[in-house]
Amino acid sequence: MFKQKLFLSLFSAVIMFALKYPAYPQVTPEIQLGARGVMSFNVDRASGETASAVNDFSDSGPLVGFRQKLYNNFRGQLVIGFQFPDADSDLGQLFFHQVFLKIEDQSNILKMGRSRVRTALIEFPTLRDDDALHFTDVLNPFSAGENSEDNQYGNVLEGTHIFGQRYWLRLHGEHFTETPTAPGAAETDFSLNAIGLSFAYRVPASQRWNRPILDQVGISFNNFLTNRPGDFSEFEQALKNIIVSTVVNVKPNPMHFLDVRHQTIYNVGFGEFTELNEYADLARTKAIGTFTSLRYLYRSLERPTMQLALSFGYKTFPDLANATEQFQVVANGFYRLGENFDVGLQFQYQKFNGDLRGILGSNEARIQFALIYSIDQLWNNQFDDRDSLLNLEHGYIP
Amino acid sequence: MKRREFLATSAALTAAGLLPGTLLSEAVKQENEKKFPKPLEFQMVGDTKEFELFIDIAQQEPVPEFEFHTLSFNNQIPGPEIRVNRGDKVRVKFKNKTELNHTIHWHGLHVPWRMDGVPYVTQMPVMSQQEFVYEFVAEPYGTHFYHCHWGTLLHMQSGMFGSIIIEEPKDDPIKKKFPYEREYTLIYSAHDTNFIRGELNYMLDRMKERMYLMKNGRFDKERFATFDTKEQFLEAIKNGYSPPYTINRRAPSELPQPQWFTVNGKSYPMTPTLYINEGENIRVRLINAGQLEHSLHLHGHDFWLVCDDGLPVPQPWQQNTARLSPGKTLDIIIEGKNRGIWTFHDHDTSRVTNNGLYPGGTLMALVYEDMPPEEAELDMMAKKMGLKSLPIVALDE
Numbered sequence: 185m186f187k188q189k190l191f192l193s194l195f196s197a198v199i200m201f202a203l204k205y206p207a208y209p210q211v212t213p214e215i216q217l218g219a220r221g222v223m224s225f226n227v228d229r230a231s232g233e234t235a236s237a238v239n240d241f242s243d244s245g246p247l248v249g250f251r252q253k254l255y256n257n258f259r260g261q262l263v264i265g266f267q268f269p270d271a272d273s274d275l276g277q278l279f280f281h282q283v284f285l286k287i288e289d290q291s292n293i294l295k296m297g298r299s300r301v302r303t304a305l306i307e308f309p310t311l312r313d314d315d316a317l318h319f320t321d322v323l324n325p326f327s328a329g330e331n332s333e334d335n336q337y338g339n340v341l342e343g344t345h346i347f348g349q350r351y352w353l354r355l356h357g358e359h360f361t362e363t364p365t366a367p368g369a370a371e372t373d374f375s376l377n378a379i380g381l382s383f384a385y386r387v388p389a390s391q392r393w394n395r396p397i398l399d400q401v402g403i404s405f406n407n408f409l410t411n412r413p414g415d416f417s418e419f420e421q422a423l424k425n426i427i428v429s430t431v432v433n434v435k436p437n438p439m440h441f442l443d444v445r446h447q448t449i450y451n452v453g454f455g456e457f458t459e460l461n462e463y464a465d466l467a468r469t470k471a472i473g474t475f476t477s478l479r480y481l482y483r484s485l486e487r488p489t490m491q492l493a494l495s496f497g498y499k500t501f502p503d504l505a506n507a508t509e510q511f512q513v514v515a516n517g518f519y520r521l522g523e524n525f526d527v528g529l530q531f532q533y534q535k536f537n538g539d540l541r542g543i544l545g546s547n548e549a550r551i552q553f554a555l556i557y558s559i560d561q562l563w564n565n566q567f568d569d570r571d572s573l574l575n576l577e578h579g580y581i582p
Numbered sequence: 583m584k585r586r587e588f589l590a591t592s593a594a595l596t597a598a599g600l601l602p603g604t605l606l607s608e609a610v611k612q613e614n615e616k617k618f619p620k621p622l623e624f625q626m627v628g629d630t631k632e633f634e635l636f637i638d639i640a641q642q643e644p645v646p647e648f649e650f651h652t653l654s655f656n657n658q659i660p661g662p663e664i665r666v667n668r669g670d671k672v673r674v675k676f677k678n679k680t681e682l683n684h685t686i687h688w689h690g691l692h693v694p695w696r697m698d699g700v701p702y703v704t705q706m707p708v709m710s711q712q713e714f715v716y717e718f719v720a721e722p723y724g725t726h727f728y729h730c731h732w733g734t735l736l737h738m739q740s741g742m743f744g745s746i747i748i749e750e751p752k753d754d755p756i757k758k759k760f761p762y763e764r765e766y767t768l769i770y771s772a773h774d775t776n777f778i779r780g781e782l783n784y785m786l787d788r789m790k791e792r793m794y795l796m797k798n799g800r801f802d803k804e805r806f807a808t809f810d811t812k813e814q815f816l817e818a819i820k821n822g823y824s825p826p827y828t829i830n831r832r833a834p835s836e837l838p839q840p841q842w843f844t845v846n847g848k849s850y851p852m853t854p855t856l857y858i859n860e861g862e863n864i865r866v867r868l869i870n871a872g873q874l875e876h877s878l879h880l881h882g883h884d885f886w887l888v889c890d891d892g893l894p895v896p897q898p899w900q901q902n903t904a905r906l907s908p909g910k911t912l913d914i915i916i917e918g919k920n921r922g923i924w925t926f927h928d929h930d931t932s933r934v935t936n937n938g939l940y941p942g943g944t945l946m947a948l949v950y951e952d953m954p955p956e957e958a959e960l961d962m963m964a965k966k967m968g969l970k971s972l973p974i975v976a977l978d979e
Binding site: 390393394437485486522565566568572573577578581 | 641650776782787791793794795800824830832
């Protein structure tokens with residue numbers, strides 16, 4: 185044990201020395217450190233049974249980025265981050281959700297690695313990213329549904345071209361995690377199992393005080409390359425989804441800001457899935473899901489003070505023999521205690537009809553009291569972001 | 583090609599454009615003239631010389647391949663030079679084309695106090711798209727400068743400065759002692775380009791929000807962090823107002839650390855060249871519009887220090903190193919007594935760097951334009967490297 189400790193200490197010392205005194209001058213990268221802590225006390229009542237969790241810290245974790253200028257006006261970036269997933273997620277104690285490299289210039293982005301898959305066009309004001317996952321994301325048809333990360337993260341290869349600062353055309357290919365694997369076995373096939381294309385109009389965040397009413401509108405086509413049983417062509421084997429989204433700033437007032445977010449996901453589905461026997465069928469039968477949020481943000485003295493949001497979700501499965509529907513309501517409020525430090529309260533209620541009752545139960549209610557802290561710090565800052573005010577309004581500097 | 587070889591090649595290529603054969607050509611001299619502040623045209627309105635200045639956001643390129651966003655007067659860095667005679671009535675119509683607040687302070691001039699350009703003391707800030715008219719009588723004689731007095735730490739290192747020269751055309755006290763025909767204005771500054779970028783973005787964002795609120799009648803003085811009295815300020819703190827310098831708000835942990843040093847907006851090798859002939863006197867007006875002190879040393883000469891803060895010194899004295907503190911102006915006379923190509927630079931050599939690498943910054947040269955070409959011939963080693971004559975611009979590390 186002593187030898188191990190001694191070895192580790194010496195090894196660490198050598199690494200620290202090497203980092204501090206590199207053999208020759210190197211480009212010093214920008215170093216970005218992000219971290220988010222979401223701690224909540226939960227009380228659940230699902231299908232008549234009550235449970236509570238003293239501390240749910242899922243979705244918490246750090247994110248580290250390194251970025252430097254390349255030749256010919258390009259920039260290169262490495263991002264590594266991990267999260268503490270849900271205790272019952274089968275992902276272990278840590279899940280590396282972001283491990284990717286990116287190169288970009290003013291209007292092109294190439295990204296490779298583990299990252300957020302493009303199963304949603306916009307984000308919604310919920311406590312955690314996956315609080316309304318069945319409505320906000322296209323579900324992964326290869327997943328057994330043990331965790332939400334299967335739907336949100338995957339191995340991605342994507343290229344983006346930006347026209348006129350606001351029009352984003354993106355072509356993306358992914359490997360979505362396939363579960364379950366055989367007991368004790370790890371996933372070994374990481375081939376492409378999804379491709380997609382999206383087009384979106386987005387007002388950059390730095391333009392928020394220029395009174396844009398229409399903030400975002402987008403459309404996306406996602407195709408999962410499944411092994412659909414039966415005699416089908418490759419095109420027919422692809423499970424197709426269409427996402428349409430809009431964000432409208434109803435009242436773009438800095439003090440009393442009000443916006444509406446809406447996203448509809450149409451899963452074309454496979455016609456032979458007329459009943460839900462297991463979780464994976466949820467993603468393979470035809471479905472139309474829609475989610476809408478109304479958000480009010482109060483900013484006092486140029487700093488966010490309070491946010492209230494009310495969201496509704498509705499989903500229907502037209503091909504199922506039993507009429508099956510899913511509803512969700514999420515109401516939450518956050519109050520800012522300090523810079524990026526919030527206290528929040530969230531209530532959500534879900535109701536399931538038809539075949540869904542066999543998989544998800546009849547209903548679920550959850551109340552969460554949460555503390556949230558996030559940081560985003562930059563060291564060795566050397567260049568500006570694409571969407572900064574200076575770069576957008578006063579000429580782009582590579 | 584290895585990196586070091588590439589650098590050596592690029593240095594040689596850069597040098598090719600600045601070889602002495604061309605250094606003394608008319609074309610190069612004309613190009614060099616553009617590196618000095620351009621005189622601002624005026625219009626006579628009655629008995630008053632009327633000038634127009636505006637402020638906008640521009641991109642500054644101290645050296646090729648490095649640019650940063652900055653502010654500028656009349657799209658020039660430094661701003662144009664205002665030249666008037668002592669006693670002239672002067673009117674400057676100032677237009678703010680940016681979304682930030684500004685004023686103009688006339689540094690060293692005896693203007694009426696309401697024309698002094700200090701926000702909340704002598705005037706309200708000139709807000710976006712607003713105009714303000716400054717009027718004063720040009721006093722006293724000498725080398726002075728103007729600069730923005732709003733957000734001074736940011737705005738002064740962001741190009742918001744220019745020279746104002748008040749002359750005695752018929753009875754110049756310096757010309758009497760040291761007859762000269764040519765003169766040069768050199769304005770020194772230092773820039774933390776990362777600080778400038780971050781603060782400009784932040785302030786632009788904040789001002790957009792404020793302008794939105796103003797248009798909707800929702801703006802109050804607390805939002806502007808502006809109070810009528812200190813008592814009001816203390817009362818606001820009691821009621822929950824948190825000043826920006828507190829550590830639970832946005833106070834930056836460090837003050838700006840300039841890593842670019844410019845003369846007339848340019849860094850070596852793009853700094854201006856001072857030309858002189860044997861037997862000639864030239865007057866050099868040195869202005870420090872930055873926040874750092876410069877210790878300016880001229881090789882091979884002792885120059886005469888003739889004016890301090892624009893005022894003629896009772897007894898000029900000779901030195902070869904002048905201490906140019908922030909906000910100071912010094913006038914020196916260089917006598918053409920030692921033919922050659924001489925370096926003129928900050929002897930705090932940390933300011934002779936570009937982004938931390940030597941050489942760069944405020945390095946510049948005094949060049950005798952009547953120097954015979956054979957005196958600039960290179961030694962064998964330089965010829966073997968393919969170079970042709972002095973001075974060579976070398977950027978190798």
